[in-house]
Amino acid sequence: MQSFIAIQHSEKGPTFTTFDTIQAAKNHLQSLIVSKQVDANDALAIVRASDDSIIYFKQRNNTVASLNTALRQSTTSYNQSTQSIYQTVKERLTLVYTALTNVVSRR
Numbered sequence: 001m002q003s004f005i006a007i008q009h010s011e012k013g014p015t016f017t018t019f020d021t022i023q024a025a026k027n028h029l030q031s032l033i034v035s036k037q038v039d040a041n042d043a044l045a046i047v048r049a050s051d052d053s054i055i056y057f058k059q060r061n062n063t064v065a066s067l068n069t070a071l072r073q074s075t076t077s078y079n080q081s082t083q084s085i086y087q088t089v090k091e092r093l094t095l096v097y098t099a100l101t102n103v104v105s106r107r
Contacts, residue, residue: 003050004025007047008043009042010042018049026068026071
């Protein structure tokens with residue numbers, strides 16, 4: 001299954017194209033913008049298929065710059081969230097390990 005869906009919603013309706021990477025989805029939307037296949041009123045989006053997370057969405061006036069900026073911010077936010085989750089899991093596992101070590105040493 002491909003991981004990302006690039007969506008263009010124009011007056012003709014939505015177009016869905018799937019990709020293996022976020023970079024490929026971004027490149028696809030950029031090529032639509034550069035080749036003027038995106039009108040001012042078109043909405044563009046990139047969705048991660050595994051959890052339906054919206055990676056990028058802009059209702060109108062899409063530009064290559066707005067796409068790059070939004071994806072940079074989204075990636076930074078995702079990395080920070082992942083790091084935070086990792087740290088919490090690590091702390092909890094350390095507590096469990098300590099508790100188990102204490103139980104075993106009492107025997």
